Amino acid sequence: MILTVTPNPSLDRTYEVPRLERGAVLRAGADRVDPGGKGVNVSRAVAAAGHRTVAVLPVGGPEGALLLRLLHEYGIEAAGLPVGGSTRVNVAVAEPDGTLTKVNAAGPLLTADEAETLIQSVRSRSADADWIACCGSLPRGLAPEWYAELVARTHAAGARIALDTSGPALTAALRERPDVVKPNAEELAQAVGRPLATVGDAVAAAGELRALGARAVLASLGADGQLLVDASGTYFGTARVPAVRSNVGAGDASLAGFLIAGGTGPEALASALAHGAAAVQLPGSAMPTPSDLDPAAVTVTGDVPLDRALTEPVP
Numbered sequence: 001m002i003l004t005v006t007p008n009p010s011l012d013r014t015y016e017v018p019r020l021e022r023g024a025v026l027r028a029g030a031d032r033v034d035p036g037g038k039g040v041n042v043s044r045a046v047a048a049a050g051h052r053t054v055a056v057l058p059v060g061g062p063e064g065a066l067l068l069r070l071l072h073e074y075g076i077e078a079a080g081l082p083v084g085g086s087t088r089v090n091v092a093v094a095e096p097d098g099t100l101t102k103v104n105a106a107g108p109l110l111t112a113d114e115a116e117t118l119i120q121s122v123r124s125r126s127a128d129a130d131w132i133a134c135c136g137s138l139p140r141g142l143a144p145e146w147y148a149e150l151v152a153r154t155h156a157a158g159a160r161i162a163l164d165t166s167g168p169a170l171t172a173a174l175r176e177r178p179d180v181v182k183p184n185a186e187e188l189a190q191a192v193g194r195p196l197a198t199v200g201d202a203v204a205a206a207g208e209l210r211a212l213g214a215r216a217v218l219a220s221l222g223a224d225g226q227l228l229v230d231a232s233g234t235y236f237g238t239a240r241v242p243a244v245r246s247n248v249g250a251g252d253a254s255l256a257g258f259l260i261a262g263g264t265g266p267e268a269l270a271s272a273l274a275h276g277a278a279a280v281q282l283p284g285s286a287m288p289t290p291s292d293l294d295p296a297a298v299t300v301t302g303d304v305p306l307d308r309a310l311t312e313p314v315p
């Protein structure tokens with residue numbers, strides 16, 4: 001079972017409009033609402049892959065109740081922690097040419113009691129979890145050290161932790177030795193304070209995160225593929241993608257693929273790549289099912305092309 005933690009989940013509402021025009025009253029055609037948040041996405045991908053997942057998340061107000069209902073419809077067990085504030089609603093405006101304009105809400109302010117209860121709620125469910133995936137930004141009221149504390153206290157209960165966050169929340173948690181961290185190229189560059197121009201730069205940066213405490217680093221490099229640096233070695237992989245439809249949630253699908261394949265070594269990296277590649281070929285944040293995967297399109301090697309220039313370098 002993969003337990004996910006989403007401290008700042010959302011209801012993602014998408015309106016389709018003919019054209020986005022500032023200052024105008026826009027009439028939406030279709031509109032849809034999806035459960036959102038990075039950990040929720042990982043749970044959706046794990047469930048789509050046919051594995052058991054439990055999503056731990058704070059929920060508040062009628063928006064929170066709707067979020068729980070949608071998760072249930074997706075076949076995801078949700079452990080909702082009732083909070084005083086209301087779950088946020090993020091709004092996306094989609095135009096026919098594929099342009100997506102997003103307004104993300106801040107989300108509720110969590111009290112110190114709610115922050116503590118959330119950690120306890122994760123701990124109490126960690127016994128039958130193969131992995132705990134802690135994902136996304138922290139809501140207001142949670143200190144940047146909150147993930148660090150969560151890692152320390154759930155590690156003590158024997159669970160393995162995957163962490164996908166950025167900035168000070170990531171940096172602070174490294175010293176508690178998360179089992180794997182999953183930065184994208186931008187988050188990796190930010191964590192080490194250097195630009196990334198080549199695969200070798202990403203390998204060096206991943207090594208630095210390991211020196212700071214991460215046991216393994218799964219770095220996703222967008223169209224350039226993925227890198228896994230752990231105690232057993234360094235592996236690099238790519239996956240052929242005929243046509244990209246939407247990269248929204250591709251990183252979350254990758255992390256899910258990595259964890260359901262065991263969360264360690266080159267085979268898990270190959271699964272991460274297969275899931276990322278499948279996700280970008282699906283619309284919106286749709287998550288791949290096993291029939292969407294094309295393992296033959298994936299190549300993983302221990303012979304890392306260190307000099308290869310990134311097609312999407314981070315300045």
Ligand SMILES: Nc1ncnc2c1ncn2[C@@H]1O[C@H](COP(=O)(O)OP(=O)(O)OP(=O)(O)O)[C@@H](O)[C@H]1O
Nearest residue numbers: 184220221222223225241247249250251252276277
């Ligand atoms: N343009 C692309 N072409 C081919 N594969 C892609 C592309 N974008 C993403 N992928 C695949 O998906 C994986 C994850 O993508 P990316 O590095 O963009 O994650 P991310 O920024 O964490 O995404 P998010 O947080 O939005 O889920 C990549 O490593 C790659 O396997």
Ligand SMILES: [Mg+2]
Nearest residue numbers: 164184251252
């Ligand atoms: Mg990501």
